[in-house]
Amino acid sequence: MNKENNIKDWYLENFNQFNKVVSDDIFKSLRKEASAKFENSDFPTKKDEEWKYTSISPILNHEFTPSPLFMGDKEVLPIIDKYLIKDLEVHLLVFVNGIFNKELSKIGEVENGIIIDNLYNLSKNNPEFISEHLSTKNDTNNSFNFLNNVFTYDGFVVYIPKNKVIEKPIHVLNIASNINKPLVQPRNIVIAEANTEANIITEYVGTEKSEYFTNILTDISVDENSHITFFKLQNESNAAYHIDKTEIIQKASSVFNHFSLSFGSRIARNDINTKLDGENIETHLYGLYLGNEEQHIDHHTFIDHAKPNCMSNELYKGILDDKAHGVFSGKILVNQIAQKTNAFQSNKSVLLSDEASIDAKPQLEIYADDVKCSHGATVGKLDEQAYFYIRSRGVSAESARSMLIRAFIDDVVSEIKIDQLKEKVSDTIFEHLHREKF
Amino acid sequence: MSEEIREDIKLIEDHTSQEYKYGFVTDIEEDEFPKGLNEDIIRKISAKKNEPEWMTEWRLKAYRHWLTIKEPNWAKIHHEKIDYQNLRYYAAPKKKPELESLDQVDPELLATFEKLGIPLEEQKILSGVAVDAVFDSVSVATTFKSTLAEKGIIFCSISEAIREHSELVKKYMGSVVPQTDNYFAALNSAVFSDGSFVYIPKGVRCPMELSTYFRINAMDTGQFERTLIIAEDDSYVSYLEGCTAPMRDTNQLHAAIVELVAHENAEIKYSTVQNWFPGDKQGKGGIYNFVTKRGICKGNNSKISWTQVETGSSITWKYPSCILQGDNSVGEFYSVAVTNNYQQADTGTKMIHLGKNTKSTIISKGISAGRSNNSYRGLVKVGKNASNARNFSQCDSMLMGDQCGAHTFPYLEIDNSSATVEHEATTSKVGEDQIFYLNQRGISTEDAVNMIVNGFCKEVFNNLPMEFAVEAQKLLAISLEGSVG
Numbered sequence: 001m002n003k004e005n006n007i008k009d010w011y012l013e014n015f016n017q018f019n020k021v022v023s024d025d026i027f028k029s030l031r032k033e034a035s036a037k038f039e040n041s042d043f044p045t046k047k048d049e050e051w052k053y054t055s056i057s058p059i060l061n062h063e064f065t066p067s068p069l070f071m072g073d074k075e076v077l078p079i080i081d082k083y084l085i086k087d088l089e090v091h092l093l094v095f096v097n098g099i100f101n102k103e104l105s106k107i108g109e110v111e112n113g114i115i116i117d118n119l120y121n122l123s124k125n126n127p128e129f130i131s132e133h134l135s136t137k138n139d140t141n142n143s144f145n146f147l148n149n150v151f152t153y154d155g156f157v158v159y160i161p162k163n164k165v166i167e168k169p170i171h172v173l174n175i176a177s178n179i180n181k182p183l184v185q186p187r188n189i190v191i192a193e194a195n196t197e198a199n200i201i202t203e204y205v206g207t208e209k210s211e212y213f214t215n216i217l218t219d220i221s222v223d224e225n226s227h228i229t230f231f232k233l234q235n236e237s238n239a240a241y242h243i244d245k246t247e248i249i250q251k252a253s254s255v256f257n258h259f260s261l262s263f264g265s266r267i268a269r270n271d272i273n274t275k276l277d278g279e280n281i282e283t284h285l286y287g288l289y290l291g292n293e294e295q296h297i298d299h300h301t302f303i304d305h306a307k308p309n310c311m312s313n314e315l316y317k318g319i320l321d322d323k324a325h326g327v328f329s330g331k332i333l334v335n336q337i338a339q340k341t342n343a344f345q346s347n348k349s350v351l352l353s354d355e356a357s358i359d360a361k362p363q364l365e366i367y368a369d370d371v372k373c374s375h376g377a378t379v380g381k382l383d384e385q386a387y388f389y390i391r392s393r394g395v396s397a398e399s400a401r402s403m404l405i406r407a408f409i410d411d412v413v414s415e416i417k418i419d420q421l422k423e424k425v426s427d428t429i430f431e432h433l434h435r436e437k438f
Numbered sequence: 439m440s441e442e443i444r445e446d447i448k449l450i451e452d453h454t455s456q457e458y459k460y461g462f463v464t465d466i467e468e469d470e471f472p473k474g475l476n477e478d479i480i481r482k483i484s485a486k487k488n489e490p491e492w493m494t495e496w497r498l499k500a501y502r503h504w505l506t507i508k509e510p511n512w513a514k515i516h517h518e519k520i521d522y523q524n525l526r527y528y529a530a531p532k533k534k535p536e537l538e539s540l541d542q543v544d545p546e547l548l549a550t551f552e553k554l555g556i557p558l559e560e561q562k563i564l565s566g567v568a569v570d571a572v573f574d575s576v577s578v579a580t581t582f583k584s585t586l587a588e589k590g591i592i593f594c595s596i597s598e599a600i601r602e603h604s605e606l607v608k609k610y611m612g613s614v615v616p617q618t619d620n621y622f623a624a625l626n627s628a629v630f631s632d633g634s635f636v637y638i639p640k641g642v643r644c645p646m647e648l649s650t651y652f653r654i655n656a657m658d659t660g661q662f663e664r665t666l667i668i669a670e671d672d673s674y675v676s677y678l679e680g681c682t683a684p685m686r687d688t689n690q691l692h693a694a695i696v697e698l699v700a701h702e703n704a705e706i707k708y709s710t711v712q713n714w715f716p717g718d719k720q721g722k723g724g725i726y727n728f729v730t731k732r733g734i735c736k737g738n739n740s741k742i743s744w745t746q747v748e749t750g751s752s753i754t755w756k757y758p759s760c761i762l763q764g765d766n767s768v769g770e771f772y773s774v775a776v777t778n779n780y781q782q783a784d785t786g787t788k789m790i791h792l793g794k795n796t797k798s799t800i801i802s803k804g805i806s807a808g809r810s811n812n813s814y815r816g817l818v819k820v821g822k823n824a825s826n827a828r829n830f831s832q833c834d835s836m837l838m839g840d841q842c843g844a845h846t847f848p849y850l851e852i853d854n855s856s857a858t859v860e861h862e863a864t865t866s867k868v869g870e871d872q873i874f875y876l877n878q879r880g881i882s883t884e885d886a887v888n889m890i891v892n893g894f895c896k897e898v899f900n901n902l903p904m905e906f907a908v909e910a911q912k913l914l915a916i917s918l919e920g921s922v923g
Contacts (some may be wrong), residue, residue: 049512051852336840351855354822360850366865369837373865377850380858 004043007060011183012039014203015065015150026127027152030134034149053327054269054298054358058150059241064183064213066151067098079417080104082107083173083205088420090171090201091116093156097176097212098184100154108168115159116170119187122157133159135219135247144243148185149216155187155217160196160226169199169418178210188218191223192226194251199229201421205264206237214265216244221252224278229257231421236264238293245271246391252278252307261425262289262297269298273379276338287316288412288425291324291356291433297328302399305338308368309337314345319405320356321433328363330375336367345375350382350408377400402435466592468834471528474550477501480628483528488599489606491507500617500627509621513784514813514845515753517726527629527662542545564679585645592637593648604921610668614697614732614761615728622693622728622755626662630695634662638673638704647903649678663694669704670899671737676707678906690715692751694729700763702737707745714750716917721780721809724752731758735767735793743770744787745901747910749917752781757815761787762796762824769798772898774910776917777842786847791827791857803895806842807918813845820857827854833863836894838887888915 005359015035043060044051080094093116094104100118107116115122115129123130141149141403156172171396176184190200204214214236222228236242242265250256262268274283289297305311318326332343362375390400406419409429471479480501484494509520586593592603617627638644669675692714698706708731727750733742744758749827760769771787786879789798800819805810814833835844846863868890876886892899892911899907 142467339840349852351852351857352807356848356855357853360848360854360861362846362861362863364846364863364865365843366835366836366837366845367840367843369840369842369867371837371865371867375846375861375863377848377861378859379850379852381855 003057003060006370007063008039009065010063011027011147011150015195018151022153026123026131031150032275034146034152036075036397037141037153038143038146038150041143041146046174047121048095050300050329051218053325054267055297056267056269056435058267059213059243060214060259062181062211062241065180066183067153067185080173080175080206083175083203084426085171085201086418088169088418089167089434091166093118093172094171095154095156095174095186097179097182098154098174098186100156106208110166111164112137113161113305113438114164114166116166117157119152119157119189129159133189134187135189144215145245146216148187148215151183151184151185152187153256154285155189156202158198158200159189159191160198162193163195165196166198169201172200172202174202174204174214175211176204176206176210176214176236178207178212182212184212184214186214186218188216190218190220190228190230192220192222192228194224194226196223196226197228199231199418201231201233201418203235204242205235206240209239210237211239213241215244216246218244218246218254220246220248222248222256223251225253227255229259229417231259232261232270233425234260234262234264234268234270235432236268238264238266238295240265242268244269246272246273249271250274250278250283253280254278255282256282257415258286259412260285260287260289260299261428262287262299263428265295265297265396267296267298269300271300271302273302274304274312275306276312277306279307279309279312281307283310283312284415285312285314285316286412286415287318287328289316289318289326289430290320290407290429291326292321292433293323295324296327297324299329301330303330303332303343305332305334305341305343307335308337308339308341310338311342312344315412316347317409318347318349318358319408319433320349320358321352323353323355325356326358327360328358328377329363331363331365332373332375334364334366334368334371334373339367339368339370341371341373343371343373347377348408349379349380358392361423368422398436402430405429407433412434451455454626456687471526473526475501475525475527475629479527483629486528487600489597489600496612497628498619500624501629503618504621504624504628507624507843512543513755513815514811515755515782515784516781517753520726522625522770525691528631547603552607573856586774589642589645590639591642592635594635596633596635599666603635605638606668607635607666610697610699611664611666612697614699614734615695615730619730623695623717623730623892624626626664626693626695626730627838630662630664633666633694635665636667636675636677638669638675640670642670643673644675645679647676651830653897661690661692661694665694665696667697667706667708668699669701669706669740670702671702673701674705676709676903678709678903680711680713680906690724692728694731695756696729696731698742699734700733700735700737700740700767703739705741705743706733706735707743708758709745709902709906710744710748711902711910712746712748712750712754715752716750716778716781717752719779721752724781727751727756728782729755729756731756732761732768733759733769734761735764735769735796737762737767739766739795740764741768741770743768743772745772745775745898747786747898747902748773748783748785749777749904749914751783754783754785755780756785757787759790760798761790761792762793762798765793766795767793768796770901771798771800771802773802773903774805774895774898774914775803775812776805776816777807777812778915778917779808779810781810783809783811784813784815786814786833788817789819789829791818791820791824791829793824795826796824796829797828797900800829800833801897802831802833804833804835804844805838805891805894805896805914805918806844807837807838809841811843811845813847814863815847817849817851818859818861819851820854820859824854825856827857827859829857829859831861833861834894835863835865836891837865837867848895864872887918
């Protein structure tokens with residue numbers, strides 16, 4: 001436990017420094033409160049059921065420096081083009097080490113009332129808005145979430161007032177650099193009021209081999225009849241650590257699609273919690289995780305069916321190579337009043353190497369009787385017969401495997417309705433697996 | 439509708455009129471210890487049973503470990519804290535009869551079995567089942583012993599085995615479920631009262647189904663059964679376990695252990711019908727059933743198959759498991775768990791694949807009604823060296839009414855790329871269209887539901903021995919009585 005205390009002290013000391021550097025703002029009391037909670041909470045261990053398969057001790061071995069204490073823009077300038085989505089017009093927001101970069105960002109014209117901005121800027125220019133919409137509920141938080149709150153500073157904010165549509169997708173690019181082992185902690189907010197529509201693409205990348213720690217908190221609220229699609233493309237450096245908690249609340253008749261596409265980082269942990277707080281809601285959670293080398297990729301999803309007549313659909317697929325370790329835990333809770341619920345969950349993983357492993361924990365907790373719920377989980381290798389069939393037609397071993405991988409991931413990738421993004425994701429997948437693209 | 443089905447429905451009808459058929463207390467003088475648990479009590483239990491010194495020490499070791507650990511709380515069950523010092527850890531019928539013929543058995547006891555509808559004579563004559571009836575912790579009737587003895591099969595109470603076959607017991611007891619395994623296993627290891635011991639020698643196929651009936655009878659006495667079954671190379675045994683208990687008000691604790699060891703090419707089939715007092719309609723009383731059951735497929739090509747029908751107990755906490763150590767070994771788990779009123783069940787299995795080409799199948803059917811909660815919790819683990827392991831799991835739940843809960847918590851831990859593991863779970867209710875279809879054909883709703891439920895559980899019932907399958911269907915109907923409006 002000594003290590004844990006040392007690292008806690010390190011962050012608390014940094015907090016004192018931080019307070020000296022950062023001028024008074026509206027987050028002051030929130031940070032102070034969080035620091036007390038952080039001090040009194042323990043980091044999760046493998047003894048906690050929710051962290052049974054993920055050891056975070058490597059993260060505690062490093063002393064990361066909270067990002068507002070320094071900047072590292074210059075490093076990332078030459079590589080930024082690589083991450084832009086080709087031939088797609090977007091509202092671009094670039095964050096370097098968690099801090100908004102005005103020069104690199106390009107936010108286009110939007111209809112009156114729509115806000116596409118960063119948290120820091122808004123806290124200065126529109127503090128009332130932030131105090132109204134920044135969720136401070138934290139009953140489910142753990143040490144990492146408190147740590148994010150301790151250094152609340154920046155992140156992206158999207159606000160869509162009633163009956164508005166944001167036509168162009170929003171691309172939020174987070175780049176981390178190698179200076180000073182940064183602790184990158186975006187605090188993101190998406191608020192979609194009734195009858196709105198938007199596509200949001202968030203991306204987390206880092207310069208090669210750099211060591212840093214991204215610790216994200218995202219709140220998304222989707223009101224009546226809104227239609228929101230949220231992509232998270234995680235392609236951090238293989239030496240980085242990544243922890244993300246996303247909380248979603250949906251109101252009646254809304255549709256929400258979430259894509260978690262996890263390729264990078266040494267240890268990645270994603271918590272995606274969705275509350276279906278209205279009738280006739282539709283929720284789709286898609287996930288794709290590709291691990292190689294010694295990567296550890298963990299997804300925890302929780303779908304809370306609080307009201308009747310809703311539908312949720314979850315599809316998570318993974319490919320694990322080398323010594324990679326995948327974790328999937330999906331829980332569906334159907335409350336007593338949530339009759340006529342349809343909830344489906346599927347998790348499929350392929351192991352490409354003998355040293356790769358997967359732990360899966362699909363769970364159903366159901367208190368209503370008139371429901372249709374199912375979950376399925378499979379683990380296996382690529383289909384030997386299909387492989388033989390392709391090979392016997394003169395296709396090289398490498399291409400045959402690529403084809404089979406392509407086929408395996410296709411039902412997730414084909415759900416991406418933005419063609420340019422789909423292309424980018426496919427490229428990333430094969431690049432990450434060091435295989436030729438198919 | 440065929441004659442057969444009509445017969446079935448009549449059977450169901452017969453049983454739906456009763457609340458709890460098997461609730462009565464037999465009046466037999468009991469030899470009891472004072473309440474509480476300490477080293478003295480354990481020594482006394484051991485002395486009472488004329489156990490050798492090593493056994494006493496073995497018990498004490500378990501007790502000392504038990505003191506250092508806490509009751510687990512991860513299961514999805516709730517109950518008032520058990521006061522382990524307020525329980526009596528030993529009770530034996532005082533008149534221990536000589537066991538040469540049934541005439542010598544206490545007539546009271548015979549009457550009890552009569553009421554249960556399973557008279558020993560009938561069993562003996564008609565079904566060819568040898569019965570080792572455990573009546574409150576001490577084995578009081580053993581039959582067919584000589585037939586079995588001819589083949590070299592040992593089938594006796596565990597207390598007798600400790601005295602007569604001490605080398606075998608010493609070698610195997612605790613080898614599958616160690617004293618330190620879990621809280622209830624440690625408790626059982628310290629105070630186990632009695633149970634059964636089965637040894638099948640090499641190459642022997644046990645000629646009859648071995649069966650034991652358990653009953654809990656003394657007031658406030660926890661019953662701590664311990665069963666050990668060893669199947670040597672190339673042998674086969676099928677073992678049945680069925681329980682009923684009298685209706686009473688105070689909660690009763692049952693923490694049993696079952697250990698199975700299958701050597702090369704051996705097969706063990708273990709079937710359970712559990713129908714202990716589930717508590718009344720308000721959830722008062724009922725048995726706490728915290729059981730550790732585990733089998734090891736030690737040799738190559740061995741097979742262990744668990745089949746269970748769980749309808750009783752107010753709380754069930756039970757995970758019959760298979761350790762598939764030998765290459766090509768097979769583990770199977772077939773389960774029907776029914777909960778009604780305020781019953782809680784957290785049950786499932788663990789399949790630990792260690793050997794190459796090992797296979798496991800899990801079929802679990804959960805039915806919840808009333809205000810009950812029914813959880814499936816299972817683990818499929820494929821070790822690094824378990825190449826070509828294969829698992830198929832299917833866990834279906836059915837809900838009756840909107841006050842109950844059905845939950846599924848499977849764990850899949852796969853460390854080998856050549857493994858193929860599939861898990862499927864569904865939750866649904868009895869289809870209105872299905873009931874409508876049957877109603878149309880003149881079948882009442884209650885009967886229709888029973889038919890649908892029996893169909894839902896068919897895959898499991900098919901794996902039960904005949905006598906049990908019939909009893910199981912009856913039990914299901916009784917358990918679900920009045921749960922559909």
